[in-house]
Amino acid sequence: xxxxxxxxxxxxxxxxxxxxxxxxxxxxxxxxxxxxxxxxxxxxxxxxxxxxxxxxxxxxxxxxxxxxxxxxxxxxxxxxxxxxxxxxxxxxxxxxxxxxxxxxxxxxxxxxxxxxxxxxxxxxxxxxxxxxxxxxxxxxxxxxxxxxxxxxxxxxxxxxxxxxxxxxxxxxxxxxxxxxxxxxxxxxxxxxxxxxxxxxxxxxxxxxxxxxxxxxxxxxxxxxxxxxxxxxxxxxxxxxxxxxxxxxxxxxxxxxxxxxxxxxxxxxxxxxxxxxxxxxxxxxxxxxxxxxxxxxxxxxxxxxxxxxxxxxxxxxxxxxxxxxxxxxxxxxxxxxxxxxx
Numbered sequence: 093x094x095x096x097x098x099x100x101x102x103x104x105x106x107x108x109x110x111x112x113x114x115x116x117x118x119x120x121x122x123x124x125x126x127x128x129x130x131x132x133x134x135x136x137x138x139x140x141x142x143x144x145x146x147x148x149x150x151x152x153x154x155x156x157x158x159x160x161x162x163x164x165x166x167x168x169x170x171x172x173x174x175x176x177x178x179x180x181x182x183x184x185x186x187x188x189x190x191x192x193x194x195x196x197x198x199x200x201x202x203x204x205x206x207x208x209x210x211x212x213x214x215x216x217x218x219x220x221x222x223x224x225x226x227x228x229x230x231x232x233x234x235x236x237x238x239x240x241x242x243x244x245x246x247x248x249x250x251x252x253x254x255x256x257x258x259x260x261x262x263x264x265x266x267x268x269x270x271x272x273x274x275x276x277x278x279x280x281x282x283x284x285x286x287x288x289x290x291x292x293x294x295x296x297x298x299x300x301x302x303x304x305x306x307x308x309x310x311x312x313x314x315x316x317x318x319x320x321x322x323x324x325x326x327x328x329x330x331x332x333x334x335x336x337x338x339x340x341x342x343x344x345x346x347x348x349x350x351x352x353x354x355x356x357x358x359x360x361x362x363x364x365x366x367x368x369x370x371x372x373x374x375x376x377x378x379x380x381x382x383x384x385x386x387x388x389x390x391x392x393x394x395x396x397x398x399x400x401x402x403x404x405x406x407x408x409x410x411x412x413x414x415x416x417x418x419x420x421x422x423x424x425x426x427x428x429x430x431x432x433x
Contacts, residue, residue, distance in 0.1 A: 093170045093194050098124040099245050100168070103420035105129035115158055117151060117174065133158055148177075155181040163187075166427050170194055172201050176212035183215075190427045192220035192242075195341040197229035197363055210234050217430060220423070222342040225363035240426045243367060245419040246347040246411055252328040258287040260390075261330040261354070263323070266295030269339040273301050278336075278387050280308045284394050289334075290315045292326060327352040331400055332393050338380060340364040347414055350375065350407035355393050355400035357386070368414075374406035 097114070105112040105127050113131045116122075118139050126132055135154060139147050159167070159182055167189040169178040175191040182189050191213065200206055210233040213219060218238040221227035227241050260279065264270045272291055279289045291301070291314075298316065305314040320326065333349035335358035343364040349356050350368060356375040358365040369375035376393070378386045393400055412418070 094122065094124055095247075096194075096244055097168075097170055098122075098126060099416050100420055100423055101130045102127045103417065104424060113162055113164070115155065152177070152181055159185055159187060165431060166190065168192075168423075168427055172199070172209060173205065175216075176205065176209050179212050179215050188217040188427075188430045189215075190218045190220060191216045192222070193226065193230070193341075194222065196339050197223075197226045199341075218426060220426065223363040223367045225366075226341075240422070241367075242419060242422045242426065243414050244342045244344055244347070245416040246344065246351050246414040247416070249327055249348055249352050250324045252324050254325060254328045256331055257329050258284075258394075259326075259330040260287060260289045260332045260334050260394075261292070261326060261349070262290070262334055262336070263292045263345040263349070264335075264337065265293050266291075266298035266301060268297060269337060270295075270297075271336040271338060272297065273304055274383070275334055275336045276301060276305055276308065276314065278334075278383065278390060279314065280310060281387055282391050282394065283310055284391075287394060288313050288315055290317060290326065290330070292317050292320055292323065294319050323348075324352075327354065330354055332357065332390070334390060335359070335365065336386075337361055343368065347411060351411040351414075353404035353408045355403040356407060357390055357393060359386070368410065370406075370410070373403075374410045375403055 101112050101114055104110045113133060114126060115133045116135065119135045137150060142150065155178065164187060167182065167187055169175050169189065169191045172193040172195060179189055213234045214236060218240065219230055219236050220240055220242050221230055222243055224241055227239050230236065231239055262272060262275055266272055302316055305311050327349065333354040333356045335343065335346050335356065337343065338359060338361045340361055340363060346356060346358055346365060347368055356369065358369060358375065358377060359380045360366050360377045361380050365377060369377050371377040376389050378389060
């Protein structure tokens with residue numbers, strides 16, 4: 093959320109007709125650099141010093157006070173944990189508010205918000221969904237008639253001139269929904285000679301996957317790098333990106349792999365891969381749970397150099413739809429549409 097919001101703030105503040113204000117809900121240090129043209133408002137209290145009820149009241153007053161002072165033409169709020177709260181803080185202010193959830197469709201934010209969000213979301217001027225499935229879910233939940241599909245901007249990966257190696261790459265947090273353990277099973281069943289399976293990332297399931305890999309007959313072909321800063325180099329060296337996730341809000345790692353021209357294979361999970369991959373054109377989509385077909389298609393990718401190249405070329409072209417400026421323009425058009433009416 094922070095990365096995308098920072099990209100949008102940079103784009104919008106770059107236009108002289110816009111004044112962009114970023115209101116933060118905590119006083120923690122930002123990870124991404126905020127452009128100097130953007131006014132940043134931070135809380136003057138530490139959320140850790142208060143119980144939840146007291147903190148909620150303080151944040152509500154903080155938002156309400158700033159909304160009254162700024163009188164914004166548009167408010168954009170990110171996150172299912174906060175959107176309803178921000179909408180409530182605008183009641184009676186005659187402000188246009190746009191919201192976006194950034195997690196997979198149907199994720200639970202707790203019983204209270206699961207009931208509250210669909211009701212309060214109806215008050216939003218517009219809703220931004222990251223994927224087509226997210227739009228369908230939100231429309232069903234809220235009945236809202238102004239929902240736009242706008243994906244995440246896929247960051248630019250520096251082009252590095254290195255020789256390709258026989259690498260199947262997986263990038264992502266080691267959590268159960270990413271299913272890296274399944275990818276180990278798939279790789280071992282194929283057991284391709286002179287190929288490596290490389291995992292980039294860390295997380296709670298990493299040690300389990302490392303132990304699992306050590307107990308295989310081809311453990312020397314399975315590599316765990318942890319988090320790395322030079323992600324561009326590993327993308328450039330790899331031939332295939334294998335994605336086994338069963339739950340996504342928007343699959344950024346898959347988008348990055350496609351942007352670098354890797355031949356990508358992914359389960360058609362809920363949600364996101366089907367918004368990026370056109371099956372057999374710029375990647376391969378496998379029905380969720382069809383492990384045997386995944387094995388069959390991955391094996392074909394390993395064996396067919398020309399197929400990998402064709403899918404990679406088409407993937408680069410597809411990712412032009414998710415460039416930072418393209419996505420930022422879509423956000424701007426949608427969240428200012430009321431001004432043209």
